[in-house]
Amino acid sequence: MYEHDVLVVGAGGAGLRAAIAAHEEGADVAMVTKLHPVRSHTGAAEGGINAALHPEDSWELHAYDTMKGSDYLGDAPAVETFAQDAPDEVIQLEHWGMPFSREEDGTVSQRPFGGLSHPRTTYAGAETGHHLLHTMYEQVVKRGIEVYEEWQVLNLAVTDHDDVEDRECHGVVAYDIASGQVEGFSARDGVILATGGPGQVFDHTTNAVANSGDGYAMAYRAGVPLEDMEFVQFHPTTLPSTGVLISEGVRGEGGILYNEDEERFMFEHGYANNEGELASRDVVSRAELTEVNEGRGIEDEYVHLDMRHLGEERILDRLENILHLAEDFEGVDGLDEPMPVKPGQHYQMGGVECDENGHTCIDGLYAAGETACVSLHGANRLGGNALPELLVYGARAGRHAAGADMKEPEIQTGPSAKIEDGSIGADVEIGSLGGSDEAVAADGAAVDAGTVVDAAVQREQERVDRLLEEDGINHALVRDDIQETMTANVNVFRREDNLIEALEDIRAARERYQHVAASDPSRTYNTDVLHTMETRNIIDIAEAITAGALAREEFRGAHWREQYQYRDDEEWLKHTLLAWNGGNPELYYKDVILEGEDKVYEPKERSY
Amino acid sequence: MSADDAENSEVTPEAQAAAEAESSEAGAESDAESGEAAPATPGPQADRMAKKADRERAREETESTEEIDEEETVHLRVFRYDPEVEAKAEPRFDDFYVPREEGMTVLDALIEARDAYDSSLTFRHSCRQAVCGSDALFVNGQQRLGCKTQIADLETPVRIEPLPHQDVVKDLVVDMEHFYEQMQAVEPYFQPDDLPEGDLEEQRQTPENREKVKMSTRCIWCGACMSSCNIAAGDNEYLGPAAINKAYRFAMDEREGENAKANRLETIEQEHGVWRCQTQFSCTEVCPKDIPLTEHIQELKREAVKSNLKFW
Numbered sequence: 014m015y016e017h018d019v020l021v022v023g024a025g026g027a028g029l030r031a032a033i034a035a036h037e038e039g040a041d042v043a044m045v046t047k048l049h050p051v052r053s054h055t056g057a058a059e060g061g062i063n064a065a066l067h068p069e070d071s072w073e074l075h076a077y078d079t080m081k082g083s084d085y086l087g088d089a090p091a092v093e094t095f096a097q098d099a100p101d102e103v104i105q106l107e108h109w110g111m112p113f114s115r116e117e118d119g120t121v122s123q124r125p126f127g128g129l130s131h132p133r134t135t136y137a138g139a140e141t142g143h144h145l146l147h148t149m150y151e152q153v154v155k156r157g158i159e160v161y162e163e164w165q166v167l168n169l170a171v172t173d174h175d176d177v178e179d180r181e182c183h184g185v186v187a188y189d190i191a192s193g194q195v196e197g198f199s200a201r202d203g204v205i206l207a208t209g210g211p212g213q214v215f216d217h218t219t220n221a222v223a224n225s226g227d228g229y230a231m232a233y234r235a236g237v238p239l240e241d242m243e244f245v246q247f248h249p250t251t252l253p254s255t256g257v258l259i260s261e262g263v264r265g266e267g268g269i270l271y272n273e274d275e276e277r278f279m280f281e282h283g284y285a286n287n288e289g290e291l292a293s294r295d296v297v298s299r300a301e302l303t304e305v306n307e308g309r310g311i312e313d314e315y316v317h318l319d320m321r322h323l324g325e326e327r328i329l330d331r332l333e334n335i336l337h338l339a340e341d342f343e344g345v346d347g348l349d350e351p352m353p354v355k356p357g358q359h360y361q362m363g364g365v366e367c368d369e370n371g372h373t374c375i376d377g378l379y380a381a382g383e384t385a386c387v388s389l390h391g392a393n394r395l396g397g398n399a400l401p402e403l404l405v406y407g408a409r410a411g412r413h414a415a416g417a418d419m420k421e422p423e424i425q426t427g428p429s430a431k432i433e434d435g436s437i438g439a440d441v442e443i444g445s446l447g448g449s450d451e452a453v454a455a456d457g458a459a460v461d462a463g464t465v466v467d468a469a470v471q472r473e474q475e476r477v478d479r480l481l482e483e484d485g486i487n488h489a490l491v492r493d494d495i496q497e498t499m500t501a502n503v504n505v506f507r508r509e510d511n512l513i514e515a516l517e518d519i520r521a522a523r524e525r526y527q528h529v530a531a532s533d534p535s536r537t538y539n540t541d542v543l544h545t546m547e548t549r550n551i552i553d554i555a556e557a558i559t560a561g562a563l564a565r566e567e568f569r570g571a572h573w574r575e576q577y578q579y580r581d582d583e584e585w586l587k588h589t590l591l592a593w594n595g596g597n598p599e600l601y602y603k604d605v606i607l608e609g610e611d612k613v614y615e616p617k618e619r620s621y
Numbered sequence: 622m623s624a625d626d627a628e629n630s631e632v633t634p635e636a637q638a639a640a641e642a643e644s645s646e647a648g649a650e651s652d653a654e655s656g657e658a659a660p661a662t663p664g665p666q667a668d669r670m671a672k673k674a675d676r677e678r679a680r681e682e683t684e685s686t687e688e689i690d691e692e693e694t695v696h697l698r699v700f701r702y703d704p705e706v707e708a709k710a711e712p713r714f715d716d717f718y719v720p721r722e723e724g725m726t727v728l729d730a731l732i733e734a735r736d737a738y739d740s741s742l743t744f745r746h747s748c749r750q751a752v753c754g755s756d757a758l759f760v761n762g763q764q765r766l767g768c769k770t771q772i773a774d775l776e777t778p779v780r781i782e783p784l785p786h787q788d789v790v791k792d793l794v795v796d797m798e799h800f801y802e803q804m805q806a807v808e809p810y811f812q813p814d815d816l817p818e819g820d821l822e823e824q825r826q827t828p829e830n831r832e833k834v835k836m837s838t839r840c841i842w843c844g845a846c847m848s849s850c851n852i853a854a855g856d857n858e859y860l861g862p863a864a865i866n867k868a869y870r871f872a873m874d875e876r877e878g879e880n881a882k883a884n885r886l887e888t889i890e891q892e893h894g895v896w897r898c899q900t901q902f903s904c905t906e907v908c909p910k911d912i913p914l915t916e917h918i919q920e921l922k923r924e925a926v927k928s929n930l931k932f933w
Contacts, residue, residue: 049797051842052745052753066821100821107823110811110876112831112838119825137838143752144838151810191790221747254724257750341751341769344724489736533741535705538791541740 014466017043017159019414020185020200021207022166022228025053026142027382027403027410028207029149030102031371034411035205036156042415044158045187045198047165047223047543050150054209054221055403058142059260059334060126061134062106062404063397064099067123070131072096076609079398082128082293083362083391084570084580085616086241086588089609090423091387094369095398095405102404103135111148113137114331124331125265126397128293128621134397139260139334145400161198163190165543166227167476169204169235170197170469171375172460177236177592178427182378183462186473190543193536195474197466203414205379206232206365207407211554213547215358215504216496219251219258228384230550232365233557237373238427238590240386241363242554243561243572246394247505249297251357253315257342259335259354261396264290266331268320270301271351272309278316285621292621295393295571298356302505305355317351356505360399362390362571363561366426366590370419371410374427381410387424388588391605392570424606428592435589435600437560439509441516444556445596446523480542485530488545494522495548495555503559508575512563519556526552556598561589564600582616694718695730696778699742703791706741712789714780715739721772727781728756728767731793744793751909754841757848758793759784764845764907784848800844803861807868807888814878830875837870837917839910846904846914858893862904862914865889869917872924883928890925898922 019035021028024046035042044050065075075096080087107113107121114122114136126134137144153160164187171182184199208228212220233239249270250259264270270290272278279285284300285292292300301316310316320328320335325348328336332347339345339352364386371379371387380386382403389402413419437443498518502511526549531541567581568574587602607614697717703709717734728746735742745755749768756767759782761775772779787795817824846862847853853861860868871877872885889895895918904914 048747048753048755049801049842052747052755054748054753056752056841057748057750104821104823108813108816110813110871110874112834112874113823113826115826115828115831117828119827121823138835140752140839143841147838148811154805155808155810221753222749223747255749338750342724487736487740489740493736531740533743535703535741535791537703537705538743538794539741540743544740 014197014199014463015043015161016199016201017041018200018202019205019411020045020198020203021205021411022046022185023053023207023209023384024048024050024150024160024162025207025209025382025403026055026145026149026400027384027407028205029146029153030404030407031205031207031381031411031414032158033149033152033156034408035415036158038412038415038417040202040415042158043161043198044153045161045164045166045185047163047190049162050153050160051147053146054224056143056146057219057221057258058145058400059139059258060262060265061124061136061141061397062103062145062400063126063129063133063395064103064135064401065096065131065133066100066103066121066135067131067133070133072100074130075099075133077614078129079389079395080614081617081619082393082395083389084393084619085582085586085607085614086244086388086391086569086605088388088424088606089614090369090606091389093609095389095402098405098408099401102401102408106145106148106404109148109152111137112144124262125291126395127261127264127288127291127297128395129397134265136262139262139332142400161187164188165190165546166231167195167473167546168469169231169378170466171235171378172465178374178429180236181376182235184466186466186469188473188477188543188546190540191538193477193539193542195470195477197470199462199466200377202416203377203379205371205381205410205414206384207381208384210361210383211551212358213492214495214499214551214555214558216500217251217256218358219248219256220358225547225550226361226554227547227550228380229365229557230553232373232378232380233553233593235375235378236593237375237378238366238592239363239557240366240588240590241388241391241561242361242557242591243565243589244362244390244392244570245358245558246294246360246362246571247298247356248359249294249301249356250318250354251359252339252343253353253355255342256357257338258359259318259338259352260332261294263318263320263332263335266320266327267323268318270297271317271319272304273311274309276309278304278309288621293393293619294396296621298505299573301354301356311353315353315355318354319351320347321349321351360394362386362392362394368422368424368426369409370413370422371406372413372422372426379410379414381407392572425603428601430603431590431601432587432604433602435564435602437563437600439513439516439563441513442520443516443560444593444598446527447596477542480529480531480545481534481536481539483530485528486525487532488526488529488548491522491526491529492548492551494518494525495551499555499558503562506573506575507562509563512559515559516556516563519552519559523552557591560591560598560600565589586616693721695721695725695772697730697734698778698780699731699734699793700782701792702789716778725772726768727758727760727765727770727772727775727779730772730779731767731781743791752841754843757784757843757845757909758782759848764849766843766845766909769909784844786848786854787844797844799857800842800847800861800863803847803864804842804867806860807864807885809867811871811874811877812881813876814880824876826874826876834870834874836912837866837873839912840866841910843909845907845909849903849907851901851903852897852899856893856897859897860889860894862918865895865921866912866914866917869921872921886921886925886928889921895922895925
């Protein structure tokens with residue numbers, strides 16, 4: 014068994030930042046990641062990092078924009094802490110050598126982004142995430158932080174007290190991809206889940222193949238509620254054939270969207286009369302699909318994003334990477350012709366419920382970055398707010414896990430924060446099938462840390478052995494079923510009958526999953542086993558997203574319901590929580606906190 | 622074992638023919654060319670293979686009703702090796718015939734081959750958009766990223782092998798450890814002499830200086846350059862193009878101080894550093910991010926000379 018003070022699962026932006034912070038607090042910290050750190054999907058982020066750096070800007074304005082963008086489902090303490098900490102984090106990154114784009118006077122450049130009242134987005138070309146990821150990995154190397162790379166974490170080692178708020182996390186079980194060994198990792202002070210997004214739940218996504226949402230699923234099955242999972246961001250500008258992202262930076266710099274009739278539809282069809290292309294992402298995605306659905310799409314599939322008028326010099330200076338992406342993945346020269354774009358799954362606003370210190374309701378278990386739901390983004394995330402989130406909340410989780418003295422959180426977590434029971438309102442079963450494959454947490458009265466980890470290792474070892482030894486169906490068939498039904502039924506536009514159909518399909522997929530096995534018998538670098546494990550996580554997350562989408566009978570932010578065309582603050586100004594509850598998921602609600610330090614964020618109509 | 626061995630010695634025409642005869646599990650449509658049954662290996666392995674062959678046949682029967690034969694396919698010849706699996710312990714090539722799709726990349730084709738025909742086919746991949754650097758492969762004799770190489774631009778059969786000059790772990794997966802060690806050897810992190818003290822005060826950097834280091838910061842650690850380099854192949858201690866480029870990225874960044882720069886020049890000037898480069902440009906040719914690696918190495922040579930002259 015490996016032992017450390019703090020274990021960070023995942024080595025993208027949030028994980029790296031958390032590890033550095035824990036290390037600075039003096040903890041013996043190690044990272045466990047299924048990819049080498051520089052392969053993490055933070056590297057694909059393009060646009061930028063929002064931070065109120067300019068003297069005329071302020072954290073208050075950043076907080077206000079974020080709250081408005083969230084459609085008033087963000088929690089004020091999370092939003093304000095974020096806006097306050099972001100400038101320091103960006104400057105810290107600059108001090109670590111991040112190659113930001115610069116002004117003539119040598120200061121860090123900032124550009125306009127959707128939903129922002131001030132040009133607040135710092136960036137490094139159109140490859141900001143790549144530079145952020147590498148800059149922080151450099152700092153991890155510098156500090157000599159141990160990285161267990163190409164180790165897939167299979168499960169958490171958590172006690173199984175009846176009340177999840179009594180449970181403790183003592184470590185993780187991980188699978189060494191190179192050798193097939195299953196090993197226990199004991200964490201004396203904390204485990205931080207920073208495993209990124211769940212894009213593989215959908216088949217048209219900007220996310221990486223590795224983004225199977227492992228952290229959400231592991232925390233969920235250990236008892237931590239998933240919060241607001243129905244809020245999935247569909248990015249308005251992805252390449253139609255692959256889902257590769259075309260940065261919002263293109264519109265930030267002045268790129269224009271056209272329909273088949275060459276109308277600038279954001280204005281001409283009244284979707285956003287003030288902000289046009291720079292309206293919030295959910296608004297633009299719906300506008301594009303409405304154009305397509307009403308017959309004004311190109312090839313009935315996509316719209317055009319035109320940046321030619323910006324001129325070659327400006328494009329090469331600020332958006333060069335976009336030219337490469339359009340050329341390599343769509344065969345289009347962005348200097349010569351408009352680029353085809355359509356909405357694609359991009360970001361999960363919801364996630365593992367935690368407080369401002371990243372702490373979940375299980376002692377010693379943390380979440381940070383996209384995996385977490387503090388809740389900062391509420392019903393819709395603003396462009397440029399994901400990267401500062403992983404800096405701010407990665408750092409806070411790292412510090413807290415390492416024992417730093419931090420302010421008591423204002424956000425309450427766990428079942429004790431419940432204000433109201435909920436229901437998915439349909440006669441479809443969700444959760445466990447009752448099979449042994451889905452056992453939760455650790456054994457009965459085992460509270461000794463070593464025993465808890467050992468028991469978890471034992472269980473995962475049996476799972477791996479079974480996949481290797483038994484004969485069964487290919488997990489890819491199950492994953493395809495999930496991706497198809499999610500893309501068809503739980504997309505930008507949502508209808509009740511479609512959502513129910515999706516839940517039924519997911520149930521069927523879960524049953525099929527009972528019969529999966531790896532056909533590769535080798536212990537050496539067995540990605541068949543690895544992907545089969547990931548698919549189990551995909552099933553749980555798909556179900557959580559769909560259950561939340563069915564339960565929430567209103568239209569808020571990224572969540573659009575055909576029958577409920579208005580935001581309903583009377584009834585729905587609350588967070589959706591889904592708790593695994595030993596395999597019988599329980600849906601309930603908790604309050605949204607709109608009271609900030611000095612002001613209350615009164616919900617207003619969200620127009621751009 | 623390394624891919625070179627297979628390239629140079631194992632894959633004689635006879636060995637290829639033998640490999641084809643063994644590659645029954647590859648590609649449901651490849652029966653005309655490959656053998657029918659799994660190789661007769663004893664024990665549970667044989668049972669598994671036999672069952673798998675049954676499944677393949679069943680799948681094939683359902684698929685044959687769907688006019689698969691007429692569909693245009695892409696022929697892949699993929700390097701296979703697994704020290705632990707008897708049928709793969711000797712390196713071989715498997716043939717896959719996957720349905721051709723518009724805009725299909727080498728990575729798309731490999732994913733299709735794996736998900737539809739043989740889930741043991743092993744390769745690294747993640748982002749699908751040329752930024753994670755996981756899928757550098759040796760495709761038709763050149764180092765390329767699978768995700769940004771269009772099938773339509775390649776001659777068929779498309780021959781896909783692991784990166785040469787690195788140990789093969791399994792199939793297309795190579796051991797990257799040596800590459801990472803070389804990257805670490807150049808102290809790959811920013812080392813400023815001092816930092817501004819004011820609140821929220823950034824270090825200043827001119828747009829020109831940022832432009833100067835821009836290309837060098839684009840490295841995605843894919844290892845294509847190192848694999849293409851003859852010098853690195855012959856001198857295991859040679860830092861290699863990627864690591865030297867990383868040193869360049871910092872040495873040329875005006876935010877690092879003079880001391881740091883002097884240390885960096887010392888590092889890259891050592892016996893297995895920049896002077897080993899014979900400017901063959903192979904690294905520059907294969908770099909998927911178009912980094913002018915050879916130029917960067919040359920520039921560091923000049924900087925090193927200048928710096929040494931200062932001390933004379």
